Amino acid sequence: MTPSRTRWVLVAIVASFCVLGVINSIVLPLFEAPDEIWHFSFIRVLAADRALPVQPAEGKDMWLREAGQPPLYYILAAPFIAPLDTSDFPAFARFNVAHPAVTATSESNAPNVFIHTGREAFPYRGAVLAVHLLRLLTIPWGAATVVGAYLLAREVAPNRPGLALTAAAITAFNPHFVYISSVVNNDATTACLCTFGLWLAIRLDRETGFFPKNLVSSGIILGLALLSKVSALALLPLAALALLLSWWRERDTRALLGRGAIIFGLVALIGGWWYGRNWALYGDPLAWNVWLADIGVQHITLLELIRQFGHVGTSYWSPYDGLFPAPVFWALGLLSLAAIVGWLRTIARRDAHAEGLLLAGAWFVLLFASLVRYMTTTPSAEGRLLFPGVAAFSLLLALGWEAVAPRRWMGVIIAGLLALAVFSPFAIASRYALPLLDSADGAAGATSFGDVDFGAVRLLGAEVEPDEAQIGDTVAVTLYWETLSPPPADLRTVVRLWTLGGRLMGQRDTTPAGDGYPPDLWRAGDIVRDVYRLPVEESGPAMCRVTVDVLAGEELLGAASSPPLLKLAGPLVAADEIAHPLAYTLGDRVELAGYDLSTEPPAVTLYWRVLAEMDEDYTVFVHLLDKDGALIGQGDGPPLSGDYPTSYWSPGELLADARVVPLESWDCLLVGLYRTTDGARLPVRASTGERVTDDAIAIYGW
Numbered sequence: 083m084t085p086s087r088t089r090w091v092l093v094a095i096v097a098s099f100c101v102l103g104v105i106n107s108i109v110l111p112l113f114e115a116p117d118e119i120w121h122f123s124f125i126r127v128l129a130a131d132r133a134l135p136v137q138p139a140e141g142k143d144m145w146l147r148e149a150g151q152p153p154l155y156y157i158l159a160a161p162f163i164a165p166l167d168t169s170d171f172p173a174f175a176r177f178n179v180a181h182p183a184v185t186a187t188s189e190s191n192a193p194n195v196f197i198h199t200g201r202e203a204f205p206y207r208g209a210v211l212a213v214h215l216l217r218l219l220t221i222p223w224g225a226a227t228v229v230g231a232y233l234l235a236r237e238v239a240p241n242r243p244g245l246a247l248t249a250a251a252i253t254a255f256n257p258h259f260v261y262i263s264s265v266v267n268n269d270a271t272t273a274c275l276c277t278f279g280l281w282l283a284i285r286l287d288r289e290t291g292f293f294p295k296n297l298v299s300s301g302i303i304l305g306l307a308l309l310s311k312v313s314a315l316a317l318l319p320l321a322a323l324a325l326l327l328s329w330w331r332e333r334d335t336r337a338l339l340g341r342g343a344i345i346f347g348l349v350a351l352i353g354g355w356w357y358g359r360n361w362a363l364y365g366d367p368l369a370w371n372v373w374l375a376d377i378g379v380q381h382i383t384l385l386e387l388i389r390q391f392g393h394v395g396t397s398y399w400s401p402y403d404g405l406f407p408a409p410v411f412w413a414l415g416l417l418s419l420a421a422i423v424g425w426l427r428t429i430a431r432r433d434a435h436a437e438g439l440l441l442a443g444a445w446f447v448l449l450f451a452s453l454v455r456y457m458t459t460t461p462s463a464e465g466r467l468l469f470p471g472v473a474a475f476s477l478l479l480a481l482g483w484e485a486v487a488p489r490r491w492m493g494v495i496i497a498g499l500l501a502l503a504v505f506s507p508f509a510i511a512s513r514y515a516l517p518l519l520d521s522a523d524g525a526a527g528a529t530s531f532g533d534v535d536f537g538a539v540r541l542l543g544a545e546v547e548p549d550e551a552q553i554g555d556t557v558a559v560t561l562y563w564e565t566l567s568p569p570p571a572d573l574r575t576v577v578r579l580w581t582l583g584g585r586l587m588g589q590r591d592t593t594p595a596g597d598g599y600p601p602d603l604w605r606a607g608d609i610v611r612d613v614y615r616l617p618v619e620e621s622g623p624a625m626c627r628v629t630v631d632v633l634a635g636e637e638l639l640g641a642a643s644s645p646p647l648l649k650l651a652g653p654l655v656a657a658d659e660i661a662h663p664l665a666y667t668l669g670d671r672v673e674l675a676g677y678d679l680s681t682e683p684p685a686v687t688l689y690w691r692v693l694a695e696m697d698e699d700y701t702v703f704v705h706l707l708d709k710d711g712a713l714i715g716q717g718d719g720p721p722l723s724g725d726y727p728t729s730y731w732s733p734g735e736l737l738a739d740a741r742v743v744p745l746e747s748w749d750c751l752l753v754g755l756y757r758t759t760d761g762a763r764l765p766v767r768a769s770t771g772e773r774v775t776d777d778a779i780a781i782y783g784w
Contacts, residue, residue, distance in 0.1 A: 088243040092232055092250060096225050099254035099263075102503050103224060106264035107217035109511040111198045112175075112210065115265035115401075116466070119175060119196075120148040121156070122213055122266045126168055128153075128160040136363060137372045145172060150373045152356055154309035155268035162219060163212040171209035174201050180597035191615070192597035193402070193513045199603060216266045223270035224263025228254040230277035231473035237284050238438035238477060245480050248492050252476035255499035257506040261401040262466050269469050272314055275307035276470035279317045280445050283324040284438045286341075301345040305352025312368055313470055316448040321345055324441060382458060390463035394453070398465025399502070405509055406502065417495065421482025428485050439481070442474040516599050519609040525562035534642040536632040538569035539601075542609070544628050546647040553621040557648060559628055563594060563610040571602040576631040577614045581624035582646060583724035588616035622650030623737060624725035646730070655736045660689050666779050668755050669764035671696050672728070674779055675736060677753075685742045686781075688753060690721065692735045699727040700755040700764065704741055705778070709749040717743040720758075728755070752778040 113119040123145040127135060135149050143149075148156075176197040180190040206214050231253040235246035253259060263270040282300040304321060307314035322342070329338040357367040364372055382390075395418075396403070396411050428439070449471040456462050468475070483492060519525060528543030535541075542562040551557050559577055575594045579587040593600055595612040604610060625646040632639045657663070660676035667673050673691040680687070686704060699720070706715035720727060721739045731737070743751075754777050756763040763777040 085243075088247065091247050092229070095247065095250050095254050096228050098500070099228050099260065100221055100225055102255075102260045102507070103221035103264040104218070106261055106507045107214065107221065109507050110261075110265065111194065111196070111511075111514045112202050112213055113196050114194060114514065115261070115267060116464070117148060118213075118266045119172075120145070121268065122209075122216065123172070124148045124151070125156045125159045125163065125216065125266070126171060126209075126212070128156050129164040129168075132160075134359075137369065150369045151268060152309045152311055152314075152353075154306060155271040159216055159219060159266075162215060166208070166212045166215075168209040168212050171212075174199070174209065178597055180592070189615075190597045194598060197598070197600065197603075198514065198516070213266060217264055220266065220270050221263055223274045224259065227259075227263075227270065227274045227277050227473060230274060230281055231476050234277060234281045234284070234442070234473050235477045235480065237281055238442065239481075242484075244489070244492075245484055248480040248484070248496065249473070249476045251496045252479055252499065253472055255496065255503040256399060256472065256476075257405075257499075257503045258397065258399055258401045258466055259469060259472055260503050261506065261510075262469065268311055269466055272307065272311040273469040273472050275303055275310050276314055276317060276445075277473040279303045279307050279314075280320065280442065280471075280474060283317075283321055284441050286321075287324040287327045287438070287441065297341055297344050298348065301348025302352060304345065305349045305354075308349060308353030309356055311470070313449065313452055313467065316445070316452050316470075318346075318349070320441065320445050320448060323444060327441075387454070387457060390457060393463045394457075394465050394468070396465070397463070398468060401466075401506065402510060402513070405506065410502065413498075417483070418479070420486050421479045424482030424485030424487075425478055428481060439478075442477055446471040446474045446478065517595050517611040517613070518599065519562070519611060522562075522564060522609055524609060525611075528560070528562050529644055529647055531630075531642040531644060534640065535566070536639040537634075538565065538567045539573070539604075539632070540564040540566055541630060541632075541642055544630075544644050544647065546626075546628065549647065550649045550651065551618050552651040553618050555618045556615050557588075557618060559614045559616055561594070561612040561614070561630065563604075563608075563612060565604045565606055565608040565610065567606050569601045569604055570634040571600075572635045573601040574633050574635075575612075576633070577616070578629045578631075579616050579618070579626050579648065580629060581620075581622075581626055581650070581725040582727065583624065583720075583722070585620055585624070585725065587618050587620050587624075587626055587650065590614045590616060618650065620650075621652055622726065623652035623722060623735070624650040625727065625730050626650055649730065652737070655689065655738050657736065662781075664779070665769040666774065667693065667767050668777075670694065671764070672731070672755070674753065677781055683742055684744055684746070685740050686717075686751060688739045688741065690731075690735075690737045690739060692731045692733050692737070694733055696728045696731055699729050699758050701758050702739065702741065703752070703754055703756060703778075704743055705752040706743060706748045707750040707752065708747065711750075714748060715744045717741045749782065751781040752776075753781060754778045 127146065127149070134153060135146055137146065137150060176199070177184045178192065178194050178197050179185050180188050181192060181195050182188045182190065183195050202210055228250050232246045232250040235249040236243070239245050259273070279300070282296050282303055285296045286300050300321065304317050307317055325338055325342055329335065360369040361367045395415065399411070399414055400406050449468055453467050456467065483495065522542060525542045528545045530543045531541050533540055533542065540563065542564055544562070545560040547558045547560070557579070559579065561575070561577070573594060574592060576589065576591045578589040581587060592614070595601070595610050599610060626648040627646050628644040629641065631641045657675065661678045663676040664674050671694045673693055675689040675691040677689065678687040688702065701718060702721050704717040705713055708714050719741070722737065726737070754763050754766055766774040766777045766779055768774055
């Protein structure tokens with residue numbers, strides 16, 4: 083590949099990264115990125131006060147949670163928003179109290195930590211404009227990291243421009259790296275400075291003489307990196323390793339000491355003041371105690387730590403859990419294993435640039451070790467914390483793949499990463515879409531409640547998914563509301579799932595659509611999709627209906643009930659469990675397969691095997707006769723206590739129908755089914771085919 087073509091391909095990669103970054107910065111809702119609200123708040127304070135805040139040991143300002151971070155990113159960003167009026171912050175930032183990150187006891191699985199309103203829409207103004215400006219200013223840090231990945235690979239393998247372009251593309255099209263480079267966050271700044279710090283360390287290793295030309299640059303970049311994030315401290319042992327490798331080749335101790343003094347002197351001069359300030363203020367150069375006061379402390383076992391490595395791996399590529407299907411992560415994992423094989427093969431061949439690879443590998447190992455240490459202290463199993471080594475990892479991947487795969491596969495892999503990077507922002511944005519339908523036609527498939535009005539809102543219908551469940555499952559009950567006029571701000575709903583026999587299966591008492599679009603934001607004409615996830619707490623078999631109570635505060639505005647929407651399965655019944663098997667057919671639709679008797683409580687359990695669908699509801703009769711044939715008791719009623727009417731029975735089911743009846747002093751039970759509407763009994767035939775008298779099956783005593 084010619085140098086000119088190589089440059090143009092690199093320009094195309096960087097330009098694609100920037101376009102993806104701009105798209106992410108526009109479509110991602112404000113403050114949903116990791117700690118973005120706290121990063122922005124710190125920058126805003128610096129812009130207003132023009133001084134670093136001092137963190138108290140107790141009673142810390144919530145809005146300065148990130149003020150313990152090294153300040154480079156924030157100091158550079160603050161002048162850009164200083165002229166803007168951001169006085170509307172934090173008033174417009176509305177936390178979603180239903181999110182577990184805000185309310186620890188909440189069970190909501192809504193992705194949004196914040197409630198998003200029209201204030202965030204274009205044209206931007208106030209603090210919203212400031213956030214979007216800062217997002218755009220973060221993208222160049224990520225773009226520079228992509229360039230740094232290219233330079234790093236060219237330094238390790240100068241005669242392989244294709245390898246360098248592959249490393250740059252892997253970095254540029256990592257969906258999570260694009261994402262984190264397009265929000266208000268210091269990760270991209272650290273990734274950039276650490277990438278160039280590694281590049282300069284490799285160059286320094288190869289240079290000779292007391293004062294090589296990259297010596298000062300290395301010291302400056304290392305000092306700035308230490309002001310970007312504490313994780314950049316791992317660059318110090320890396321720089322020391324580069325100096326030692328150079329000394330091992332030259333055996334010039336005087337040059338080693340001189341180079342070390344210059345590099346680490348510049349590091350101390352540029353970055354040391356912040357750590358000294360921390361030591362003076364907090365008695366700790368890292369201000370670790372102040373930091374832990376915000377993020378909390380955890381202590382995990384080795385097994386728990388190992389389990390979290392999987393999430394570190396997936397979140398290295400994906401900014402959100404569940405964003406990509408599992409096969410994507412399996413493919414990325416297999417590609418990583420293939421790269422390791424290729425890297426080991428390269429080392430075995432004693433590549434001429436082994437020292438550069440050693441430094442790149444050592445840098446990533448140092449970062450991973452620091453992450454493991456961090457994970458044992460705080461809840462932090464996040465792959466983005468490895469982004470200071472993103473260029474090194476991209477180089478190792480590219481080198482490994484090139485060693486084991488045909489060159490044409492490189493294009494396929496890069497195209498796949500690009501597809502993920504393009505898909506990612508739109509998939510993320512869809513997660514945060516408001517639960518609004520374009521019109522009531524969108525709720526046409528829902529089961530209607532009969533357009534029940536509750537003053538300002540109308541309940542159009544409901545859906546239950548899945549429509550079949552069992553105990554322990556969670557079902558989603560979706561209600562569709564039409565806003566007739568602005569509803570009361572304290573509107574709430576109590577949604578319950580009942581069996582037709584009156585057993586409560588599950589319930590939720592909450593604000594409708596409160597975790598995404600609460601009622602105080604509803605406008606006349608809105609069609610709101612409102613989802614409730616209810617755990618099924620009782621067993622079937624049963625058909626279930628949904629009831630909705632609508633309240634304003636404690637005042638009941640009305641209630642509605644749906645027809646049956648959910649079929650709840652019961653425990654499986656095995657034929658060999660039946661104590662007294664029988665074989666009577668009733669109307670060729672159902673078979674009485676047997677019965678059991680019990681005394682505590684006194685009951686008879688009838689076992690019905692469904693032979694065909696039944697389009698009507700039937701009632702079970704159980705008549706107790708004495709030895710003279712006189713009726714001494716009965717237990718008529720719908721089967722299964724009314725939970726599961728016969729019109730819902732499915733062929734092949736074997737149902738246990740327990741019926742409490744007084745079993746003292748009886749001689750015979752007469753059992754059968756009759757139609758609820760007119761009392762007509764289903765015709766009963768014995769196994770011989772003979773019609774049973776009065777269509778009543780006789781069961782005799784103990």
